[in-house]
Amino acid sequence: LQTTRLSGEPGSLQGKLLHDSGSIYNAGDMDVPYRWKIFLNTSTWVKCTISNGHIAQVFFLSKRSGYVGEVTKVNPKILHDLLERDFLPIVFPIGFDENFDSYNINADDAACAIAEAVEAEKLAFLSDIEGVYRDADDPSTLISELRVDEAENLISDGTVGGGMIPKLKNCIDAIEHGVNRVHILDGRIPHSLLLEIFTNKGIGTAILKDD
Numbered sequence: 001l002q003t004t005r006l007s008g009e010p011g012s013l014q015g016k017l018l019h020d021s022g023s024i025y026n027a028g029d030m031d032v033p034y035r036w037k038i039f040l041n042t043s044t045w046v047k048c049t050i051s052n053g054h055i056a057q058v059f060f061l062s063k064r065s066g067y068v069g070e071v072t073k074v075n076p077k078i079l080h081d082l083l084e085r086d087f088l089p090i091v092f093p094i095g096f097d098e099n100f101d102s103y104n105i106n107a108d109d110a111a112c113a114i115a116e117a118v119e120a121e122k123l124a125f126l127s128d129i130e131g132v133y134r135d136a137d138d139p140s141t142l143i144s145e146l147r148v149d150e151a152e153n154l155i156s157d158g159t160v161g162g163g164m165i166p167k168l169k170n171c172i173d174a175i176e177h178g179v180n181r182v183h184i185l186d187g188r189i190p191h192s193l194l195l196e197i198f199t200n201k202g203i204g205t206a207i208l209k210d211d
Contacts (some may be wrong), residue, residue, distance in 0.1 A: 002157060031168040068104055072116065080118065093107045110188070116174060119178055122180065123179050126192065127187060130186045132184060134154075142206050146207050147209070148172050151171060151172055152172060170182075171207040178206075182206070183207075192204070
C-alpha cells in the first residue's frame with residue numbers, strides 16, 4: 001500500500017508506529033504494481049477503509065500512543081456481503097471512535113481482528129522478512145512451524161524482539177480466537193503465499209494450535 005504522510009514524524013512504541021495529529025497517513029491510494037496485479041486476477045474489487053465501510057470501531061489508546069487506535073468491535077457483515085457477491089474487499093486500516101475522530105490502526109492488528117470476526121481458516125502476514133528466526137542474525141535458523149506455547153516462550157525469553165513481538169502476539173491471539181493457522185511470510189518473494197501453503201515445508205513460519 002502506498003501511504004502519504006501529511007505532516008509530523010511518527011515514533012514507535014513496543015514495535016508499533018505512533019502518530020500525532022499531523023502524521024496520520026492517507027491510505028487512499030495503492031501502488032500501481034499491486035493495483036495491476038489485482039486487476040489481472042479479479043475484475044471486481046472494492047477499496048474501503050475501516051471507517052467508511054463501518055467495518056470496525058476503535059478506541060483511543062492514550063496520549064502515549066498518539067493518534068493510534070485499537071480495534072474494539074468488528075462488523076463482518078459488509079465483508080461477507082461483498083465476498084458473497086464475488087467482490088474482493090481491500091481494507092485500509094484507518095478507523096474511527098465514537099466521536100468519529102480518525103485514527104491509524106496497526107495493519108497487523110486490523111487483519112487479526114477481521115480474521116477473528118469472519119472466522120477465517122487461515123491468516124497470513126506478508127512482511128519483509130522470511131518469518132521467525134531463532135537467531136535474528138542467522139537466516140538459516142528460520143523456524144518453519146511454531147506451536148502457540150513455543151511462540152510465547154520465544155517472546156518471554158527474549159529470542160524475538162522489535163516488531164516481531166507484536167506480530168507474534170497477533171498470531172497467538174488469532175489462534176486463540178478460532179483461526180486454525182497463521183503464517184508469517186516474506187511478501188517480496190513471488191507467489192510466497194502459494195509456496196507456503198501448497199509445499200511440504202513452506203517458505204515462512206506457520207503458527208499452529210497447541211496439541
